[in-house]
Amino acid sequence: MTRVDEVRAWLLGRGAASVEHAGGSLYDHLGRVSDRLAGHGCSADEQLAALTHAAYGTDGFRFPLLDVADRRELRELVGPAAEAMVYRYGGCDRGRTWRALPSTGLIRSRFTEHDEAPTPAELRAFVDLSIVNELDVYERSAEIAAKAGDYFRSLFPTWQPLASPAVMADCRRVLGC
Numbered sequence: 001m002t003r004v005d006e007v008r009a010w011l012l013g014r015g016a017a018s019v020e021h022a023g024g025s026l027y028d029h030l031g032r033v034s035d036r037l038a039g040h041g042c043s044a045d046e047q048l049a050a051l052t053h054a055a056y057g058t059d060g061f062r063f064p065l066l067d068v069a070d071r072r073e074l075r076e077l078v079g080p081a082a083e084a085m086v087y088r089y090g091g092c093d094r095g096r097t098w099r100a101l102p103s104t105g106l107i108r109s110r111f112t113e114h115d116e117a118p119t120p121a122e123l124r125a126f127v128d129l130s131i132v133n134e135l136d137v138y139e140r141s142a143e144i145a146a147k148a149g150d151y152f153r154s155l156f157p158t159w160q161p162l163a164s165p166a167v168m169a170d171c172r173r174v175l176g177c
Helices: 003-013 026-039 044-051 068-078 080-091 120-140 142-159 165-175
Strands: none
Touching (some): 003 026, 003 044, 003 068, 026 044, 026 120, 044 080, 044 120, 120 142, 120 165
16 A cells, blocks of 8 residues: 555545535545646655645634644654645644735744744745645635635735746636736
8 A cells, every 4th residue: 555545545534535625525625636736746745745734624624634733643644744744734824824925935823823934845835735725626616716716816926936837837727817
């Protein structure tokens, strides 16, 4: 069994297939985001992080599969680098982070209420995951597309210096920005 198979089995065991999400289940969404990042040439760690990016819940999706106090379990499953990405992504206070991100490079944690200054590579992985996650939701929910489309079109182009070229090209294709 590959690590991806183990992670998918873990997600199923945690009930991700029974959690409703835009475009089907949370399980489906997590797989699509991981596959999309793979298609953009992102690393195996980034793909594993994408596959588990909602493990602790997120600022936009408050249904955790695992309590953040149990980080060790996810770290053992996906590895320390991927788990750190999941923690950063899941913990991001979007209202205090997203607009300011290009100028500050800081990510505010809703878990700790502190700012983190990730390395450029960590920041790129965070931005890529954030964009690809929202593109998947945008494409699968007319309601979310209508509600958040203008916001995404105004925000994501400001992240271009932080994002990978492939993700930005995908973003421009989907959002027309």
